[in-house]
Amino acid sequence: MRKIVECVPNFSEGRRTEVVGEIVAAIKATQGAVLLDRESDADHNRSVITFVAPPERVVDAALAGARKAAELIDLNHHSGEHPRMGAVDVVPFIPISGVTMEECIALARQCGERMWRELGIPIYLYEKAATRLERENLATVRKGQFEGIRDDIARNPSRLPDYGEARVHPTAGITAVGARPPLIAYNINLGTSDITIATKIARAVRHQNGGLRFVKALGFELKDRGIVQVSMNMVNFEGTPLFRVFEMVRSEAERYGVPVIGSEIVGLVPQQALNAVADFYLRLEGFGEEQILERRLEAALETSTE
């Protein structure tokens, strides 16, 4: 299986398209890096770049983007709705295929160490790469944002970065580098216009209130369709698979006599997440992904070129 790591760096610039363009160009110029998506938001003043690369190239590509961002973005002149602490705000490494979470944690550490050594940007390790429990949660790490951390870091030992000294980079701030599973944005639509039902179901399924461990959920109205939606982030689809969430939402909705009328995957989904759904509903016995024709072909092509 081809080894693929995804990297989704967030940059604190969503308005000057030429700056974002230069960052993207620097990433794409790295051998082996393939751009999958780029999204800039002017209100957030932030850009999210999605690329994949083989493990031996992914850190180089992330560094290339970070170097350009540190050159062109000055946090002293940055404002936007989204919380941020660095020109390169977060750099998550995500295992996609043929790669373990442990390898992605190692890549995050390697990236963090090089960002400090080569660019002088101090680094917090977060999520799966965190070295302290309280740094697993990005919101906790970023608390106070650029300005707050800049003023607090020298006198607060709990703020000491994983790489670097107790001061932020004067213009590029400080960056969180980490590893996490792929995230799936998944919404389930209910045949009612009653928002209180979507909200109650969101509370039932989400981790925060006692629900499924890897689910974040909110209730929303889809006014133009006259229905409501349970909108979710599935932060670990192996731990909490799509079908389990679907069945739980269906069961909760039934309690109100409300049908599930559809669901939607927003953006990208790993193939494995869909295969798990087919496996569950068909009650497959002893099925292996090597039985998928495309996988077998890929494996055969790899063998034949070795």
Added chain:
Amino acid sequence: MRKIVECVPNFSEGRRTEVVGEIVAAIKATQGAVLLDRESDADHNRSVITFVAPPERVVDAALAGARKAAELIDLNHHSGEHPRMGAVDVVPFIPISGVTMEECIALARQCGERMWRELGIPIYLYEKAATRLERENLATVRKGQFEGIRDDIARNPSRLPDYGEARVHPTAGITAVGARPPLIAYNINLGTSDITIATKIARAVRHQNGGLRFVKALGFELKDRGIVQVSMNMVNFEGTPLFRVFEMVRSEAERYGVPVIGSEIVGLVPQQALNAVADFYLRLEGFGEEQILERRLEAALETSTE
């Protein structure tokens, strides 16, 4: 999307492993051809070779295998349980990705024409490539087998081949070349030891008795597990998808108070067949395969190398 055609030629030799080895070697030696599977059966005295190749190479590879088979197999000295009429008995072309059925029909005709011209083997076109309604069914085409066709072909106008004259090749016989969708071998296991229930359900779902158009089905006992099975060949998974068969078998079994305890896919399955299952059970709205991360990556890699 990479253009991939599957070809599954059946050869009338399942005992002399060196002969099968030479045929397989000839196919593999064709640039672009990738062997996925090979199975030989001594009782049937027949080998089934599965390979894939891009459309512009697949006929060359099939020809290479056919040429070697015509050289090494003499039907006058062949016996086995499986019906056969040629050293190369059947050559189906199957669209896998980025290729239409029409293209596979064109490939089948090109292959048939070349087998006659280059190897002197007459050709019947069958299934989707058939030029006459009665040749869609392979069993009809092969009726009488090598010996029967050899003796009948000159005096029976309905036997006239699509390519070639009204006589079989003296040793290699005559070959059926065609195009068909991928086939999925799919079994559903029932929580009962009563074989009559599996047989009744098989009759309900299969085309032959009024069931689903692209399903062939039989009831079997799995004695060691003390259960029974509805064993199926899904001959067109786009026309009759896996989930529809599963739901129909479940509904029929319920009528006898019998649960579906599992199902199994035997051999290979196209990824698209599983994606359709996930789409159905999650009631996905507006989902496209370009949302699958691996597909997006493949598309991005193709664009970047163009």
